[in-house]
Each structure stands twice: as structure tokens, then as C-alpha cells.
Amino acid sequence: MALIKTLLCLRRFYGTKVDLRKLRPMILDRIEKRAHAYPVRSMVPVAKEVLLARNAHINGVSTLLNYIPIMACKFCPEICIGEQGHLIQTCWGYRRRAKNRVHEWVKGGLNDILVPVETYHLHNMFQHVITHNQRFDCDRISAVVELCWQAGADPHDENLNSSSTNLEAADNSVHGTESLSPKDLAFIANKTFNAWEALRSGVQKLLLVYPVKVCKYCSEVHVGPSGHKAKLCGMFKHESWKGAHFWMKANVDDLVPPKIVWRRRPQDPPVLVNEMRDFYGRVPAVLDLCTKAGAIVPVKYNCMMKVQGLSTPVNNKIWQEH
Structure with a gap:
């Protein structure tokens, strides 16, 4: 009997008509009040720590690249840490090229190992949605920097923003420095890897509080409760929606791509x-770079590195004899 009464109440509730014109002022007022709740005070120190870790990470990788070379494929995003590239057939470059080809290696740089992820800079998280015609009116900055600024970090603090928000300027600053001893190089490698872990851990904490969107079909990122309206998605540029993004919730890998590489073992x-x-x-490219410079990697990465794994297939004839 109680179940029947509940169903009747639900039927009467869904059967009532709602005047959206009366609800609109209430919805706008709620959005405005929600905007006053940001930034969250308890997350401001986290945002500052993320920017400091990002600066230390960029500077550390820039220093290590002076001593450890990096090779990048000419036709696809694949990279290899070392003086020469591998012979693994995983190149999927240009459309008219055959797939699963051997890579053509050229000298790589900072942008190859630290993939730049940019987004539109907004004055506040609940700013009006950017339309397609307004796409040139907003600056493009690092997505991590934009997230930290929205989380309360001071954009004018030189200590937090000492490293360039654009990796191109940092890439041009990579040049030969004075020689470092293996001990000093290992110290920088450990510091760089710790900064990378602190960066990813801090971004993960911020994503639990602040909304960030990523396109389902491309790498476009937007910091805010709803994605922008700029039609820049190349996946569907010839379809009826003409380049509109399909937004979904972002994760750490969308803002700080790990750039997975093949790792050579002894x-x-x-x-x-x-x-x-x-x-x-x-393994992530940063991990491989730091280990080659002498960093001590936590045990949790042994599964990815396959430290004790085989290097050649097991001979089945030997097993059959025993």
C-alpha cells in the first residue's frame, strides 16, 4: 500500500508543468552564489605547491637534457631516451604512410618529453562561455597554470611563476652548462622526479575540487564547469557539427601527459x-630520463619497468626436455 502511494505521488510530481521563466532567475542566482565560494581557501596552498613543483620539474628536465640526449620520431609523437632510437615498428605517422613502420629519428627537445597542454585563460571560473568568434580574444596558457590561478595562486608572484608558462621559451633556454659530477647529476635527477610526482599528485587534488573538461576526441582542455564553444576539434570538422568539442571530465593524464616510452634494461x-x-x-619518459641520470625510482614502478623480466622468448624445447 505504501508503494502505491509513493508511485501516485511521483506521478503527480512529474505531471506538473514547470515555468522555466520563473526558474531562470533562481538558477542564475545560484550560479552567482556558487562563484563566490571559489577559490576554496584550503586548496590555495596546494595550488602554490603545484606551481613550485612545475617550475622545479621544467628546470630539472632542461638540465638533464644537456647530458642525456633524446630522439624524436620525424612522423609521429614517439620518443626514445638515448643517443639512438629503437627499431620497434610502431610508427603511425602521416595518413598516406603505411602503419607499423620503423621510426625515422631526429634530435628531440624539451617539448617532446614535456608535452605542452594549453587552454583559454579566463578571469574567473564562471566567466561567460567562449564562443567560436571570441576564440582569438582570450590568451592561451598552460592548463596546469590556469588551474592553479583559478585555485587561488597569485599570477603576479615571481616565485610561483619564475618558469615560463610556455614551454617554447624554456626549450630555447636549453644549452650547454658547466659539467656536473655523476653525484650532482643524480641529485638533480632525484629532485626532478620528485617534482614530477608532486606535480601530478597536486593536480589530482585540485581536480577533486575544481571542474576541468577535456574533449572526448582530441586533446583540448578547458578549465571550468562547461567547455567553450570554439569549433576547433579536427576529428569531426567535416560533419554536421563542424568541429564542436565533445566535453567530458578530465583527469591527471590530460593535464600532465606522462608520454610513455620503451625502456632498455641491462x-x-x-x-x-x-x-x-x-x-x-x-614507462613515463621522465622516469626513464631520471633513471638514466642516476635517480632512485620507487618500488611501485618496478612492474612498469619489468626490471627482472626476460629479454628473449623462453625456449620451449628446453621446457619439453625437462
């Missing part, structure tokens, strides 16, 4: 070959 051949690709480790 038991592997000098040049990684395609036949043994299932036995090699796959």
Missing part, C-alpha cells in the same frame, strides 16, 4: 628490436 640488446617488444618495459 639484459636487453643495445638497440631494442621489434621481435622482443613484448618483453620490454613501458
